[in-house]
Amino acid sequence: MKPRELLTHYGRQFGTLAGLLVLCAVLxxxxxxxxxxxxxxxxxxxxxxxxxxxxxxxxxxISGGIDLSVGSIVAFAGVVMATLLQRAVPVPLAILAxxxxxxxxxxxxxxxxxxxxxxxxxxxxxxxxxxxxxGLLFTDGRPVSGFDExxxxxxxxxxxxxxxxxVVMLAVYAIAHFVLRLTPFGRYLFAMGGNEEAAVxxxxxxxxxxxxxxxxxxxxxxxxxxxxxxxLNSAQPIAGINYELxxxxxxxxxxxxxxxxxxxxxxxLIGALIMGVLRxxxxxxxxxxxxxxxxxxxxxxxxxxxxxxxxRPKR
Amino acid sequence: MAGSFTFYxxxxxxxxxxxxxxxxxxxxxxxxxxxxxxxxxxxxxxxxPTIALVVxxxxxxxxxxxxxxxxxxxxxxxxxxxVQAADREIDVERQMQIIENLIERKVSALxxxxxxxxxxxxxxxxxxxxxxxxxxxxxxxxxKALAAAGGKIVTFIGSxxxxxxxxxxxxxxxxxGGKGNVAxxxxxxxxxxxxxxxxxxxxxxxxxxGLKIVASQPANWERDQGFNVFQNIxxxxxxxxxxxxxNDLMALGATEAIAAAGKAGKIVVVGFDAQPEARxxxxxxxxxxxxxxxxSRMGSTAVENAHKLLAGEKIAPFTPVAIELxx
Numbered sequence: 001m002k003p004r005e006l007l008t009h010y011g012r013q014f015g016t017l018a019g020l021l022v023l024c025a026v027l028x029x030x031x032x033x034x035x036x037x038x039x040x041x042x043x044x045x046x047x048x049x050x051x052x053x054x055x056x057x058x059x060x061x062i063s064g065g066i067d068l069s070v071g072s073i074v075a076f077a078g079v080v081m082a083t084l085l086q087r088a089v090p091v092p093l094a095i096l097a098x099x100x101x102x103x104x105x106x107x108x109x110x111x112x113x114x115x116x117x118x119x120x121x122x123x124x125x126x127x128x129x130x131x132x133x134x135g136l137l138f139t140d141g142r143p144v145s146g147f148d149e150x151x152x153x154x155x156x157x158x159x160x161x162x163x164x165x166x167v168v169m170l171a172v173y174a175i176a177h178f179v180l181r182l183t184p185f186g187r188y189l190f191a192m193g194g195n196e197e198a199a200v201x202x203x204x205x206x207x208x209x210x211x212x213x214x215x216x217x218x219x220x221x222x223x224x225x226x227x228x229x230x231x232l233n234s235a236q237p238i239a240g241i242n243y244e245l246x247x248x249x250x251x252x253x254x255x256x257x258x259x260x261x262x263x264x265x266x267x268x269l270i271g272a273l274i275m276g277v278l279r280x281x282x283x284x285x286x287x288x289x290x291x292x293x294x295x296x297x298x299x300x301x302x303x304x305x306x307x308x309x310x311x312r313p314k315r
Numbered sequence: 316m317a318g319s320f321t322f323y324x325x326x327x328x329x330x331x332x333x334x335x336x337x338x339x340x341x342x343x344x345x346x347x348x349x350x351x352x353x354x355x356x357x358x359x360x361x362x363x364p365t366i367a368l369v370v371x372x373x374x375x376x377x378x379x380x381x382x383x384x385x386x387x388x389x390x391x392x393x394x395x396x397x398v399q400a401a402d403r404e405i406d407v408e409r410q411m412q413i414i415e416n417l418i419e420r421k422v423s424a425l426x427x428x429x430x431x432x433x434x435x436x437x438x439x440x441x442x443x444x445x446x447x448x449x450x451x452x453x454x455x456x457x458x459k460a461l462a463a464a465g466g467k468i469v470t471f472i473g474s475x476x477x478x479x480x481x482x483x484x485x486x487x488x489x490x491x492g493g494k495g496n497v498a499x500x501x502x503x504x505x506x507x508x509x510x511x512x513x514x515x516x517x518x519x520x521x522x523x524x525g526l527k528i529v530a531s532q533p534a535n536w537e538r539d540q541g542f543n544v545f546q547n548i549x550x551x552x553x554x555x556x557x558x559x560x561x562n563d564l565m566a567l568g569a570t571e572a573i574a575a576a577g578k579a580g581k582i583v584v585v586g587f588d589a590q591p592e593a594r595x596x597x598x599x600x601x602x603x604x605x606x607x608x609x610x611s612r613m614g615s616t617a618v619e620n621a622h623k624l625l626a627g628e629k630i631a632p633f634t635p636v637a638i639e640l641x642x
Contacts, residue, residue, distance in 0.1 A: 031420075039419040046412045141504035141533060145433040146460060155437070228408060232434040233460070238405055238503065238535075283416035286397040289373060293402060 016254055016270045016303070023274060027281040034284055041163055047276030048165035049231075051269055052224040053243055054250040055176045056106075056217030058268045061251055062180075063213050064193035064260030065120035069109060070221040070247060072131035074240030077102040077222035079135045082144035082235035091151050099222045105131055106218020110211030124214075128244070135237035145234035155230035165227045169269075172220070176265045185209060193260025249296075250275055253303040274299065364423035365395040366621045368452075368614065369414055371430045372404040375536075375564065376590045377610045378428065381452070384611030385426070388618035394625075396618060397422065404536055405503055407431035411438045418445045424621040426472075428453040432460075432507040439466040448624055452617045453610070454508045470630045472616050474638040476508050479606040480515020480559075482640045483585045486604050487520065487557045490583045494525025498548050500541055500560040500569060501533040509536070509561045512587060516559050529555060534565045541568025549576050557583040563593035563605055570601040589641045597642065604642035612636050 027034040053070050060067045081098030085091065105127060112123040157164040180186035188209045191199040200206050224243075229235040254271030256263025278299060282292045368385045370378040382398045389396035397417065401409035407430040417425060418441055425447055429435035435456060442449050443466055451471045461468070487497060497520060502509025513531075520526045530548045534540040541560060549555065549572065560566035566586030573582050580600060586593050589607035596602040613636050620630050 033420045036419070039416075042415050042419055046415065049408070143431070143433065143505045145457075146463065231437065232408060232411070232431070233437055233464070234431065234434045236407070236431070236434070236505075239408070241403065241405070279412065280416050280419075283399060283413050284420050286399070286420075288398075289400050289402060 044166040048169040051272035054247040056220035063189040068124040069127035071240035071243035073221040074225040076131040076135035078225040078235035102222020103219040107215040110214030114207040114210040143236040367422040368426045380610035381614035384614030388615035392622040407434040426617040432457040472634040476511035477515040480512040481519040484516040484519025495556040499531040500565040502561045538564040538568040541565030545569035546572040563590045
């Protein structure tokens with residue numbers, strides 16, 4: 001791409017990135033503890049879970065939908081995997097089962113939406129409650145804790161001095177970026193989100209891809225759940241409450257339009273990092289948790305307000 | 316996409332400026348709250364040790380009392396104090412993030428009221444590695460999990476919740492004359508504090524063959540859930556004559572359900588924590604008793620112990636805080 005095209009294409013991300021850099025600069029000026037290698041790795045690790053879920057939501061939102069069930073799928077897939085781990089199922093198998101389970105929950109969402117013609121909000125709202133209840137039933141409301149070192153490595157290990165969750169996050173983003181930009185699936189997501197009727201008329205297999213995108217979202221929620229379970233050394237059926245809201249926030253801060261048809265995973269990654277850096281910075285500064293909530297809310301509103309206010313008028 | 320080139324740089328600039336403004340907007344908040352939390356008029360806390368107290372949430376009066384106690388002790392001891400908490404009591408992952416961030420900030424000592432007895436263990440290990448002493452307040456850490464992970468805590472400061480449950484059970488037995496149907500509102504399942512209260516209560520009740528626990532349901536420590544769950548219990552067990560709720564918030568929620576069912580004064584309600592509102596309710600007669608847990612003393616003891624520890628003194632591995640029935 002020529003620089004000119006690059007700027008056109010990624011203009012929005014440059015804005016978000018600039019915001020992130022300014023935020024970092026401000027924190028660097030305010031506290032000596034912010035800009036250290038260990039703290040930056042710390043922020044990246046704390047961001048990983050939300051960031052992975054947010055990829056799935058970005059896909060779904062680009063396709064013109066929404067998924068409210070991600071937090072509950074995190075909990076349900078987590079307890080299923082954890083129970084298998086405790087029954088001495090080999091780690092890779094248990095993880096695959098957890099991922100498959102999340103994928104299945106997501107596919108169920110997708111089938112209800114594309115073939116059952118339910119609005120995504122309703123279908124995933126139902127799944128949100130069902131998966132939450134399912135997880136609680138499955139464990140009788142109790143957390144499933146204590147795994148061996150092999151599994152914990154997913155939270156405590158390092159690859160080339162980079163914590164494993166961060167490596168996982170970066171890999172997910174690299175793959176997601178590739179999928180979104182360079183595969184038919186990615187192009188169809190934009191087409192469906194931009195104008196579903198037009199997509200149908202141009203021969204896009206809309207139903208199939210719509211079902212699939214919710215499956216992918218469920219799969220990524222389950223992947224986040226693997227990271228969360230390893231991190232806490234415990235899978236809780238009450239985990240992941242409100243995670244959908246954090247992931248939606250990261251997605252919209254990153255410039256993905258809730259109307260569908262527009263967005264990027266790079267923006268979402270920066271959005272998730274902005275949220276992570278803000279929380280980290282406010283902790284480092286000793287700001288009260290009440291103020292933190294106000295600040296994070298304000299950032300979400302500002303980011304979207306700017307997006308709307310300065311959006312190029314459609315021709 | 317072509318043609319939008321002229322616009323985007325502007326947009327980037329605006330995004331840039333706005334986020335900068337937003338970040339700056341956060342500044343007054345932090346400048347104000349740091350000295351305030353330190354409880355010291357001195358603007359610079361340089362040279363003084365900084366003790367962090369991480370509680371479960373600051374939406375619960377119990378932890379606000381704990382914060383106040385800690386602030387007073389910090390003022391007396393002349394140390395900086397940071398009090399932080401997750402937005403939700405059950406959000407142990409967020410609590411973990413807060414503690415990691417405080418480790419990065421290199422606080423001198425960490426006092427933690429864990430949101431999860433086992434889930435907190437990995438971050439205790441992180442603090443150990445960073446050489447920051449950890450004092451546990453209010454809720455015990457799962458000792459097996461801690462030992463398995465090779466983690467260490469300096470001391471546990473708290474009440475024996477088991478004893479508190481027993482006090483409540485004995486009181487209910489006395490009030491009902493040793494027979495009747497009893498309901499229980501539990502905290503979050505698998506949560507050591509609630510489980511210990513429950514064990515103590517069950518143990519005390521088991522001594523009276525005439526007393527029967529007919530319903531025992533979790534209401535996750537929350538007031539609105541206390542209301543709803545007890546309303547449902549009343550539907551299925553209208554003969555209930557006593558309720559033990561593992562905290563006051565759930566008990567207070569339940570008293571509303573009792574009033575709504577027109578059974579005010581007919582059910583003996585016992586809570587836990589002795590929050591001001593529960594004491595009021597006891598005066599009004601909507602609650603019969605509550606178990607006092609002295610949160611502010613826990614907060615002050617935690618800070619005092621941390622301060623002593625930093626001064627090189629030895630700390631006992633368990634610092635009990637008194638527990639008593641308020642009726």
